[in-house]
Amino acid sequence: MEFETKLIHAGVSEDKYTGATSIPIYMASTFHQEKVGETEYEYSRSGNPTRDAVEKLIADLENGNDGFAFSSGSAAINTVFSMFSVGDHFVIGNDVYGGTFRLINTVLKRFGMTFTVVDTRDLAAVENAIQDNTKAIYLETPTNPLLHVTDIAKVAQIAKEHGVLSIIDNTFASPYVQRPLEQGVDIVIHSASKYLGGHSDVIAGLVVTNDQKLAEQIGYLQNSIGSILAPQESWILQRGIKTLALRMRAHLSNTKKVFDYLSKQPLVSKIYYPGDPNNPDHEVAKKQMDGFGAMISFELKDGLDPKEFVEGLHLVTLAESLGALESLIEIPALMTHGAIPRETRLENGIKDELIRLSVGVEDPKDLLLDLEQGFANLKGSQDHVRNGALDS
Ligand SMILES: *Cc1c(COP(=O)(O)O)cnc(C)c1O
Secondary structure (H helix, E strand, C coil): CCHHHHHHHCCCCCCCCCCCCCCCCCCCCECCCCCCCCCCCCECCCCCHHHHHHHHHHHHHCCCCEEEEECCHHHHHHHHHCCCCCCCEEEEECCCCHHHHHHHHHCHHHHCCEEEEECCCCHHHHHHCCCCCEEEEEEECCCCCCCCCCCHHHHHHHHHHCCCEEEEECCCCCCCCCCHHHHCCCEEEEECCCCCCCCCCCCCEEEEECCHHHHHHHHHHHHHHCCECCHHHHHHHHHHHHCHHHHHHHHHHHHHHHHHHHHHCCCEEEEECCCCCCCCCHHHHHHHCCCCCCEEEEEECCCCCHHHHHHCCCCCEECCCCCCCCCEEECCCCCCCCCCCHHHHHHCCCCCCEEEEECCCCCHHHHHHHHHHHHHCCCCHHHCCCCCCCCC
């Protein structure tokens, strides 16, 4: 079945008991057992038919065997790390989600886990960071907010050669763009609060694997820790996922148009977008992604105020998060990445003037007009070459 058909028909496409084409929201904590133990469902933390539907759907979409739904992406990440123990070591990407760093630094380290942070694009650095007690390589690609792209197949191979797991947070790409299990990765994690949910109306996390042993462990931990996705949220999430392809097509095509516009905009000094033929990661992105994602970051020319720019937009919403229908813009240094000490942030290439844009599905004409008026009204814009990036 093709990916776009799977979105509609994979997972549980109708209710087993009534034939309802929309899976019902089973708001039950417990289930009647005709005979002791003879029951498909016992208790909703351990399993719920509405949650099952979204778990089967994400497993099919990522070409995995087993899916697991959690109350947030962070809960999903924490549950995956709960497979490990005191003394275990991890190689982790230097550009991972801020909340993941917070989890590592303030929670997991207290449980005796250790981490070596590397730029996972540098395959030699990844390999050199592996120690005798290393249990997994954990990364994101594309990364946030610089959209660096790591060669997934090569990292998965390094992991296999060293007998460690590879774990990818696939949130920024979505399974429409990238399916890491197909490249040999062991575990895929999503914050489904972004592209998968897609409508800025649900917080959820998903995990998928192909490995039966890992699936047993994750399922055991999902039930033991209990940070499951509730039936109502499971229903909202599966409904959002069904339109992923329709949304992603618009996201991707709008992002290309925004890139073309920004490339000609004289007030922009630098653009970070894997679809840029001049981006150092472009070839790797082309190889492993279907489309280049819908995130784009850029810097303004010296003397221009990024805060004034993002506050001056009318249509593009100033907000954290990404992967929503509406275009969302933010300043990582002041917002999503504000908790990282400035020095570390600068070392990682995240400048104060960097702007991150999650391109939505509005009509691209309106998006470009809003960006254009934002640039035109910036104080100091007259000092730079200006005029007509839209017309040229
Ligand atoms: C948002 C996000 C998370 C955390 O997910 P929540 O659903 O907000 O808990 C993890 N990883 C990435 C890449 C994210 O963007």
